[in-house]
Amino acid sequence: MSRNLGPNPSISTATRRQLLAGAAAFAVTGLAAASATPGHAARSASPAASGLGAPLSRARNKEGIDRKTINRWAHDTWQSLVAMTDPETGLPADYIGESTTAPKRSRFTSPTNIGGYMWSTVVARELNIISASECRERLTRTLTTLAGLKHHEPSGMLYNWYDEATGEVITIWPENGNPVAPFMSSVDNGWFAAALMVVRNAEPKVAGLANTILGRMDFGIFYNKDARAGVAAGLLRGGFYDVKPTVETIQGNYLGKGPDVFYTMNHYDITNSEPRIATYIGIALGQIPPSHYFATMRVFPDTCDWSWQEQKPVGEHRTYMGIDVFEGAYTYRGMRIVPSWGGDMFEALMPDLFVPEATWAPKAWGINHPLTVRAQREFGLDEAQYGYWGFSPASHPNGGYSEWGVDILGMSSDGYPSDVERTSVDVGFEGCRPATNPTPAWGDGVVTPHAAFLAMEYEPQEAYDNLVKIENDLGAYGQGGFFDAVAVKSGTIARRYLSLDQAMVLGAIGNVFGNDVIRRNFVQGEVEAVIKPLIADEEFGAGLIG
Secondary structure (H helix, E strand, O other): OOOOOOOOOOOOOOOHHHHHHHOOOOOOOOHHHHOOOOOOOOOOOOHHHHOOOOOHHHHOOOOOOOHHHHHHHHHHHHHHHHHHEOOOOOOEOOEEOOOOOOOOOOOOEOHHHHHHHHHHHHHHHHOOOOOHHHHHHHHHHHHHHHHOOOEEOOOOEEOOOEOOOOOOEOOEOOOOOOEOOOEEEHHHHHHHHHHHHHHHHHOHHHHHHHHHHHHOOOHHHHEEOOOOOOOOOOEEEOEEEOOOOOOOOEEEOOOOOOOOEEEOOOEEOEOOOOOHHHHHHHHHOOOOOOOHHHHOEOOOOOOHHHOOOOOOOEEEEEEEOOEEEEEEEEEEOOEEEOOEOOOOHHHHHOHHHOOOHHHHOOOOHHHHHHHHHHHHHHHHHHHOOOOOOOOOOEEOOOOOEEOOOOHHHEOOOOOOOOEOOOOOOEOOEOOOEOOOEOOOOOOOEEEOHHHHHHHOOOOHHHHHHHHHHHHHOOOOEEOOEEOOEEEOOOOOEEOOEEHHHHHHHHHHHHHHHOOOHHHHHHOOOHHHHHHHHHHOOOOOOOEEOO
């Protein structure tokens, strides 16, 4: 989850996606005192009324999709991951350039990147891109390296940066020589653990190795039970250092095992974002209380104290496990949607690659996920009129890395932009602040193919058609599959491959066209037994209006 921006003294060890999607989520000590009064908006449409209750990936017709094209996309994407991976260690680089035959690797990787390579290996076997024996060989090589990597021994958590060629923890950033303080991220370790849980069930011959590594991991190290005063559950910290860094931290030890660590100042306090995977895993493994799921917020309060957020939410308060939850939502084009932090596909839908959220929570994610996809599509095609859609953090076509999203669907007041010009919409906050830019003119829109692949679970035909146009009309395709991002007006292409984004592509293909290969292996055992009943009864404020 690292990106080529490189660290600076204040954020040297945060993951790139964590910086974009999570670092702005702040500690909420004292939030209970600022809670909103019950909302007065009418209850959102039920799943039946909205027509969105059924798992759309099963209900929609995929007959218009050319399976040969899907297979070619999957094969080429896998080749990019092979090119990224060091043949000795089995660890993937964070990114490579456009060549897969003479790859120039990034010289650093993260737990998420490693996890993405492992679940992609399972998908490649499922789709008959590689043999069962090659799958076992690759997983064995990677897991053997992982078993010997330096890690935080009391919690079992991996550090955030390793050299993919040596497995050494990175303390000097290879791109610019800046110092890096070794750090453990709750999000990155969440994705890594998710991959281990897929692998142990998908390939029994490596289950012992995977379970040994998973068995030493305890997500309780991140869980601050006192993060929300007056609320009967806490939140996850962004991460911790095992040696005091130069940035501001707070000393402590939530496990009560081993020496104190130095925690980041932020907690992850919203539900519709990537830390959700660490939440699910920690709860399923009995390391975090189930009530933590309801301590995270669906949307920030609707009072003027919170009027900095993108728009005023509407909704009701409901109680789950003794916790008051504001089931609010944002309004967009006749829809009410529980937003993510940045309005991007990655935060909203990547956890859904592993947990069948729409099926297990039909009144919550079963409504919100399809509407999120629909809103992204309508924004790209109808509102911004880019001609293409799919917005998520990825490479910048002009160099480096950036956040991309649909601003109006994100809680952040300055949002994740959808274009190179970083155009921001501001619809105001009724009763608190006026709108300053409710109908902006959109510029050179940036679409990210992995976002369209994530959408394929809910709009397979529409996502497929969009991707065909991105390949054929924009030319954003190379030896290793779709390039990472493309600016549609100028035609400028980020001609490189990022391991996490390619792993999301393969994960999505594996679920939609490989019989839910990621999900069915991830949920076996404790995940289904614990998480399915936990999320089953919640009712989001999402739905169609009218």
